[in-house]
Amino acid sequence: MNKNYYLTTTLPYVNSDPHIGFALEIIQADALCRYHRMKGETVIFNTGTDEHGLKIYQKALEGGLEPKEYCDVYAAKFDGLRQALNLTYTNFIRTTDEHHLAAAQEFWKRCDANGDIYKKTYKVKYCVGCELEKTDSELVDGRCPIHPNRDVDFIDEENYFFRFSKYQEPLLQLYEERPDFVVPSSRLEEIRQFVKGGLEDFSISRLKSKMPWGVPVPGDDEQVMYVWFDALVNYISTLGWPQDNVVFEQNWPGVQVAGKDNLRQQSAMWQAMLMSAQLEPSKQIFIHGFITSEGQKMSKSLGNVVDPYELVGKYGTDPVRFYLLGALPSYDDGDFSMSRFDEYYGAHLANGIGNLNARILTMVEKYCDGKVPERTQNVFNTEQYWDRFDQALTEYKFDEAIKVINELVSAVDGYISVEKPWEKAKQGTLDVSLFYTLLESLRHIGLLLLPVMPNTGANILSQFGIDPTTIALELDQQWGRLETGSMTKKADNLFPRIEQT
Numbered sequence: 001m002n003k004n005y006y007l008t009t010t011l012p013y014v015n016s017d018p019h020i021g022f023a024l025e026i027i028q029a030d031a032l033c034r035y036h037r038m039k040g041e042t043v044i045f046n047t048g049t050d051e052h053g054l055k056i057y058q059k060a061l062e063g064g065l066e067p068k069e070y071c072d073v074y075a076a077k078f079d080g081l082r083q084a085l086n087l088t089y090t091n092f093i094r095t096t097d098e099h100h101l102a103a104a105q106e107f108w109k110r111c112d113a114n115g116d117i118y119k120k121t122y123k124v125k126y127c128v129g130c131e132l133e134k135t136d137s138e139l140v141d142g143r144c145p146i147h148p149n150r151d152v153d154f155i156d157e158e159n160y161f162f163r164f165s166k167y168q169e170p171l172l173q174l175y176e177e178r179p180d181f182v183v184p185s186s187r188l189e190e191i192r193q194f195v196k197g198g199l200e201d202f203s204i205s206r207l208k209s210k211m212p213w214g215v216p217v218p219g220d221d222e223q224v225m226y227v228w229f230d231a232l233v234n235y236i237s238t239l240g241w242p243q244d245n246v247v248f249e250q251n252w253p254g255v256q257v258a259g260k261d262n263l264r265q266q267s268a269m270w271q272a273m274l275m276s277a278q279l280e281p282s283k284q285i286f287i288h289g290f291i292t293s294e295g296q297k298m299s300k301s302l303g304n305v306v307d308p309y310e311l312v313g314k315y316g317t318d319p320v321r322f323y324l325l326g327a328l329p330s331y332d333d334g335d336f337s338m339s340r341f342d343e344y345y346g347a348h349l350a351n352g353i354g355n356l357n358a359r360i361l362t363m364v365e366k367y368c369d370g371k372v373p374e375r376t377q378n379v380f381n382t383e384q385y386w387d388r389f390d391q392a393l394t395e396y397k398f399d400e401a402i403k404v405i406n407e408l409v410s411a412v413d414g415y416i417s418v419e420k421p422w423e424k425a426k427q428g429t430l431d432v433s434l435f436y437t438l439l440e441s442l443r444h445i446g447l448l449l450l451p452v453m454p455n456t457g458a459n460i461l462s463q464f465g466i467d468p469t470t471i472a473l474e475l476d477q478q479w480g481r482l483e484t485g486s487m488t489k490k491a492d493n494l495f496p497r498i499e500q501t
Contacts, residue, residue, distance in 0.1 A: 005036040006254030006283075008046035008235050010262050011095065014074035015059045018081055019298065020336065021259065021291050023308035024324045028288065028398055029257045030087045031325060034451035035393055037088075038473040044251050046238045048093035049075045053227030054206070057213040067213045071096060084309055086317045086454055093238040095215075095231050103237035104215045104230045108204075110277040112218075116163040122203050126153045130261070132228070133202060146261060160205040160223060167272035168199045174271060174281055182267050183396050184331040187260065187287040191267045202269070204229040232270045236279070253283040260287050286396040289333035306336060315498065318453035319345055325452055326402030345498060352409050353445065354495035357460060360412075360438045361490035363421060372439055372464075372486045373432045378479035380411055380437075382444045386477050389448055405448050412441045439464070440482050447477055459491045 009029050012022050026047055033045040051071040060070035075094055081087060093100060111117050124133045127144040134144055134152060143152060175181060175192050182188035205223040206214060214224030235256065239248040258266045271281045290297070293304040311320050327344045328334030364370060385408050392400035416438065424430035446460030450468055458468045464482060475481070 003041045004044070004251050005033070005041045006044045006046070006239070006251040007033055008238070008254060008256055010256075010258045010266070011048045011050035011093070011231055011234055012078060013053070013055060014049045014051055014071050014078065015055050017074075018078055018308055020306040020308050020311070020324075021298070022078075023081065023085060023320075024291060024328070025257055025259060025288060026081060026087060026089075027085055027321050027324050028286075028330075028396070030085070030089070031321075031398065031401075031451045032255075032257075032393060032396075033088060034454065038447075038450060038471060040472060040474075044091060044239070044254075045089040046091040046093060046235070046254075047078075047087075047089045048091070048234060048238070049078050049095070050227070050231045050234075051075070051094055051096045052214045052225075052230055054211050054213075057211055060213070068096060081308065084312050084317065085321065091238045093234050095234055097237075099240075099243075100234060100237045101215050103241055104225060104233045105218045106242050107233045107236075107273070107277055108218055108225065108229070111162065111273065114276050114278070116166060116276040117160055117204070118163070119158060119160050121157070122159040122161075123156045124154075124203070126155050132264075155203075157207050157210070159203040159207070159226075160217065160220075161201045162204045162229065162273070162276070164201050164269065164272055165199045167275055168195055170275055171195050171199075171268055171271060181281075181284060182263075183284065183286045186331070187263055187267075191263055194264060195268055199268075199272075202226075228265055228269065229273070232265065232273060235270070235282075253280045256282050256285045258285065258287055260289055263287055288330065288396075289328075291328065292333055292335045294337055295335060311341075315341070315345065318456045319349055319495070322349065322402065322453050325398040326406075328399065330396055330398045330400070342498060345495070348406055348409075349495040350497055352406065353449070353456070354493065356409055356413055356445075357442060357463075357491070357494055359416065360435075360442050361463060361488060364435050364439060364488055365490060367421065367425060367430065368432050368435055370488050370490075372482045372484055372488065373434075373436045374484050375480050375482075376433045376436045378437075378440075379415070380408065380441050380444075382408070382441065382477070382479055385444070385448070393451075402452065405445065405452070408441070408445055408448070412438065412445075415441075436482070436484075439488065440479060443482060444477065444479075447471070447473070456494055459494060463488050463491050465489075 007029055009026050029045065033043045037043050056071065057067055060067040063070055079092055127134050127147055127150065130144060130146055139152065144150065172195055175188060182191060204226045205217050206226060208222055208224050211224065214227065215230045217223040217225060236248065236252060239251050241248045256266055267285050274281055292298065293306065296304060298305045323341055323344055327340065385404055389401050389404045392404060419434060421430055421434055442460060443464060446457045449457035461468050465486065
């Protein structure tokens with residue numbers, strides 16, 4: 001029986017176009033899901049759009065649109081990333097979906113039945129950009145440091161509250177019992193210290209008369225749900241909860257991928273909410289860093305926001321995936337620049353994987369008539385590359401996984417330089433079985449690339465007549481799978497040179 005693997009990204013707000021930061025998150029998620037499928041697991045991969053809240057309501061009004069009409073336009077832009085980034089998500093949930101609305105209301109009822117929802121007057125400073133309350137200590141010069149160009153709002157109204165404070169000890173116990181619950185460990189320690197410092201109950205509703213765009217609160221027509229309370233429920237509503245218990249129980253708990261600005265919501269607020277509703281906590285939460293541009297935070301006002309659609313238009317999908325996974329640190333903030341992209345593309349793709357592939361297939365055509373020669377031993381010990389690759393992805397170290405691939409490419413290149421088959425051919429001493437080593441190592445590179453650069457991996461494997469959709473990884477990653485005498489067919493140039501503009 002296949003093992004189930006469930007992974008979800010956060011749901012981006014539909015208040016602006018997709019940006020490179022979310023592209024990073026969803027490509028990381030896609031690489032993980034592709035790898036688990038290669039291992040024979042049944043994967044549910046969830047993403048979607050978060051469509052309620054004051055920020056979106058204000059944006060819709062600014063554009064002269066109804067909120068749902070506004071959301072429809074932007075949801076389509078985010079769903080368009082499927083093709084642009086070659087994504088394989090199985091679920092695309094919108095928080096305006098009817099099923100999600102019903103699930104959010106049922107979740108509310110269960111928390112209420114557990115005694116964790118009450119009503120009181122709400123006086124607080126609030127950042128609409130974050131859709132979060134802010135204490136004075138979290139503000140810099142009276143503004144949110146994440147959204148310094150926005151004024152902080154002051155809210156004074158009667159709302160419903162969630163008893164977050166009740167779950168301080170259960171959360172600390174969760175972190176203690178599961179030291180890998182949040183990855184990296186520095187983020188686990190960060191949320192642990194936040195929770196140890198004491199938890200304040202948080203508002204989970206807004207007056208409908210002031211902010212009508214939200215999920216109706218069960219039993220109170222004057223209130224709508226606070227956007228975070230509603231949106232977080234998507235992680236289980238996408239699995240059919242609470243109606244489809246079979247799919248839910250087969251797949252929950254799951255893995256969550258989120259940015260560092262979501263640490264509190266994902267690893268504390270959501271976990272407390274699950275406990276209140278008598279549901280299991282998440283399986284694991286991976287927190288990635290931000291992408292800066294030339295050392296500065298990306299912002300529209302600075303004009304340094306990178307559009308993933310434009311980037312793909314220039315370089316192609318696979319190089320964008322490869323760069324975001326390999327050139328940026330997986331656990332920390334990473335800096336993006338077009339000059340570094342060009343350099344990385346040239347070093348590792350055009351002069352690396354692409355050049356190696358062309359060299360090997362050209363020599364096999366010349367010296368073996370395009371046929372796979374007799375089998376030889378595994379001189380590269382490819383098992384250790386697979387072990388390291390698997391460990392890297394298990395620990396969400398995408399940059400390390402790419403490093404493993406680059407090291408194997410470099411090792412094979414070095415082997416060719418040492419053996420110099422062209423000189424041995426001139427001397428009449430060439431043993432063509434050498435090319436089995438090269439072809440089989442190239443097959444392994446193609447397999448390793450499938451989760452990262454799926455088209456490139458498939459193109460490499462197609463040279464050997466291998467259909468990547470039929471791969472059973474525990475067999476195909478073994479050395480010696482290529483059949484002696486079978487024909488190879490050289491693919492087109494994998495990574496043409498990028499013309500500078």
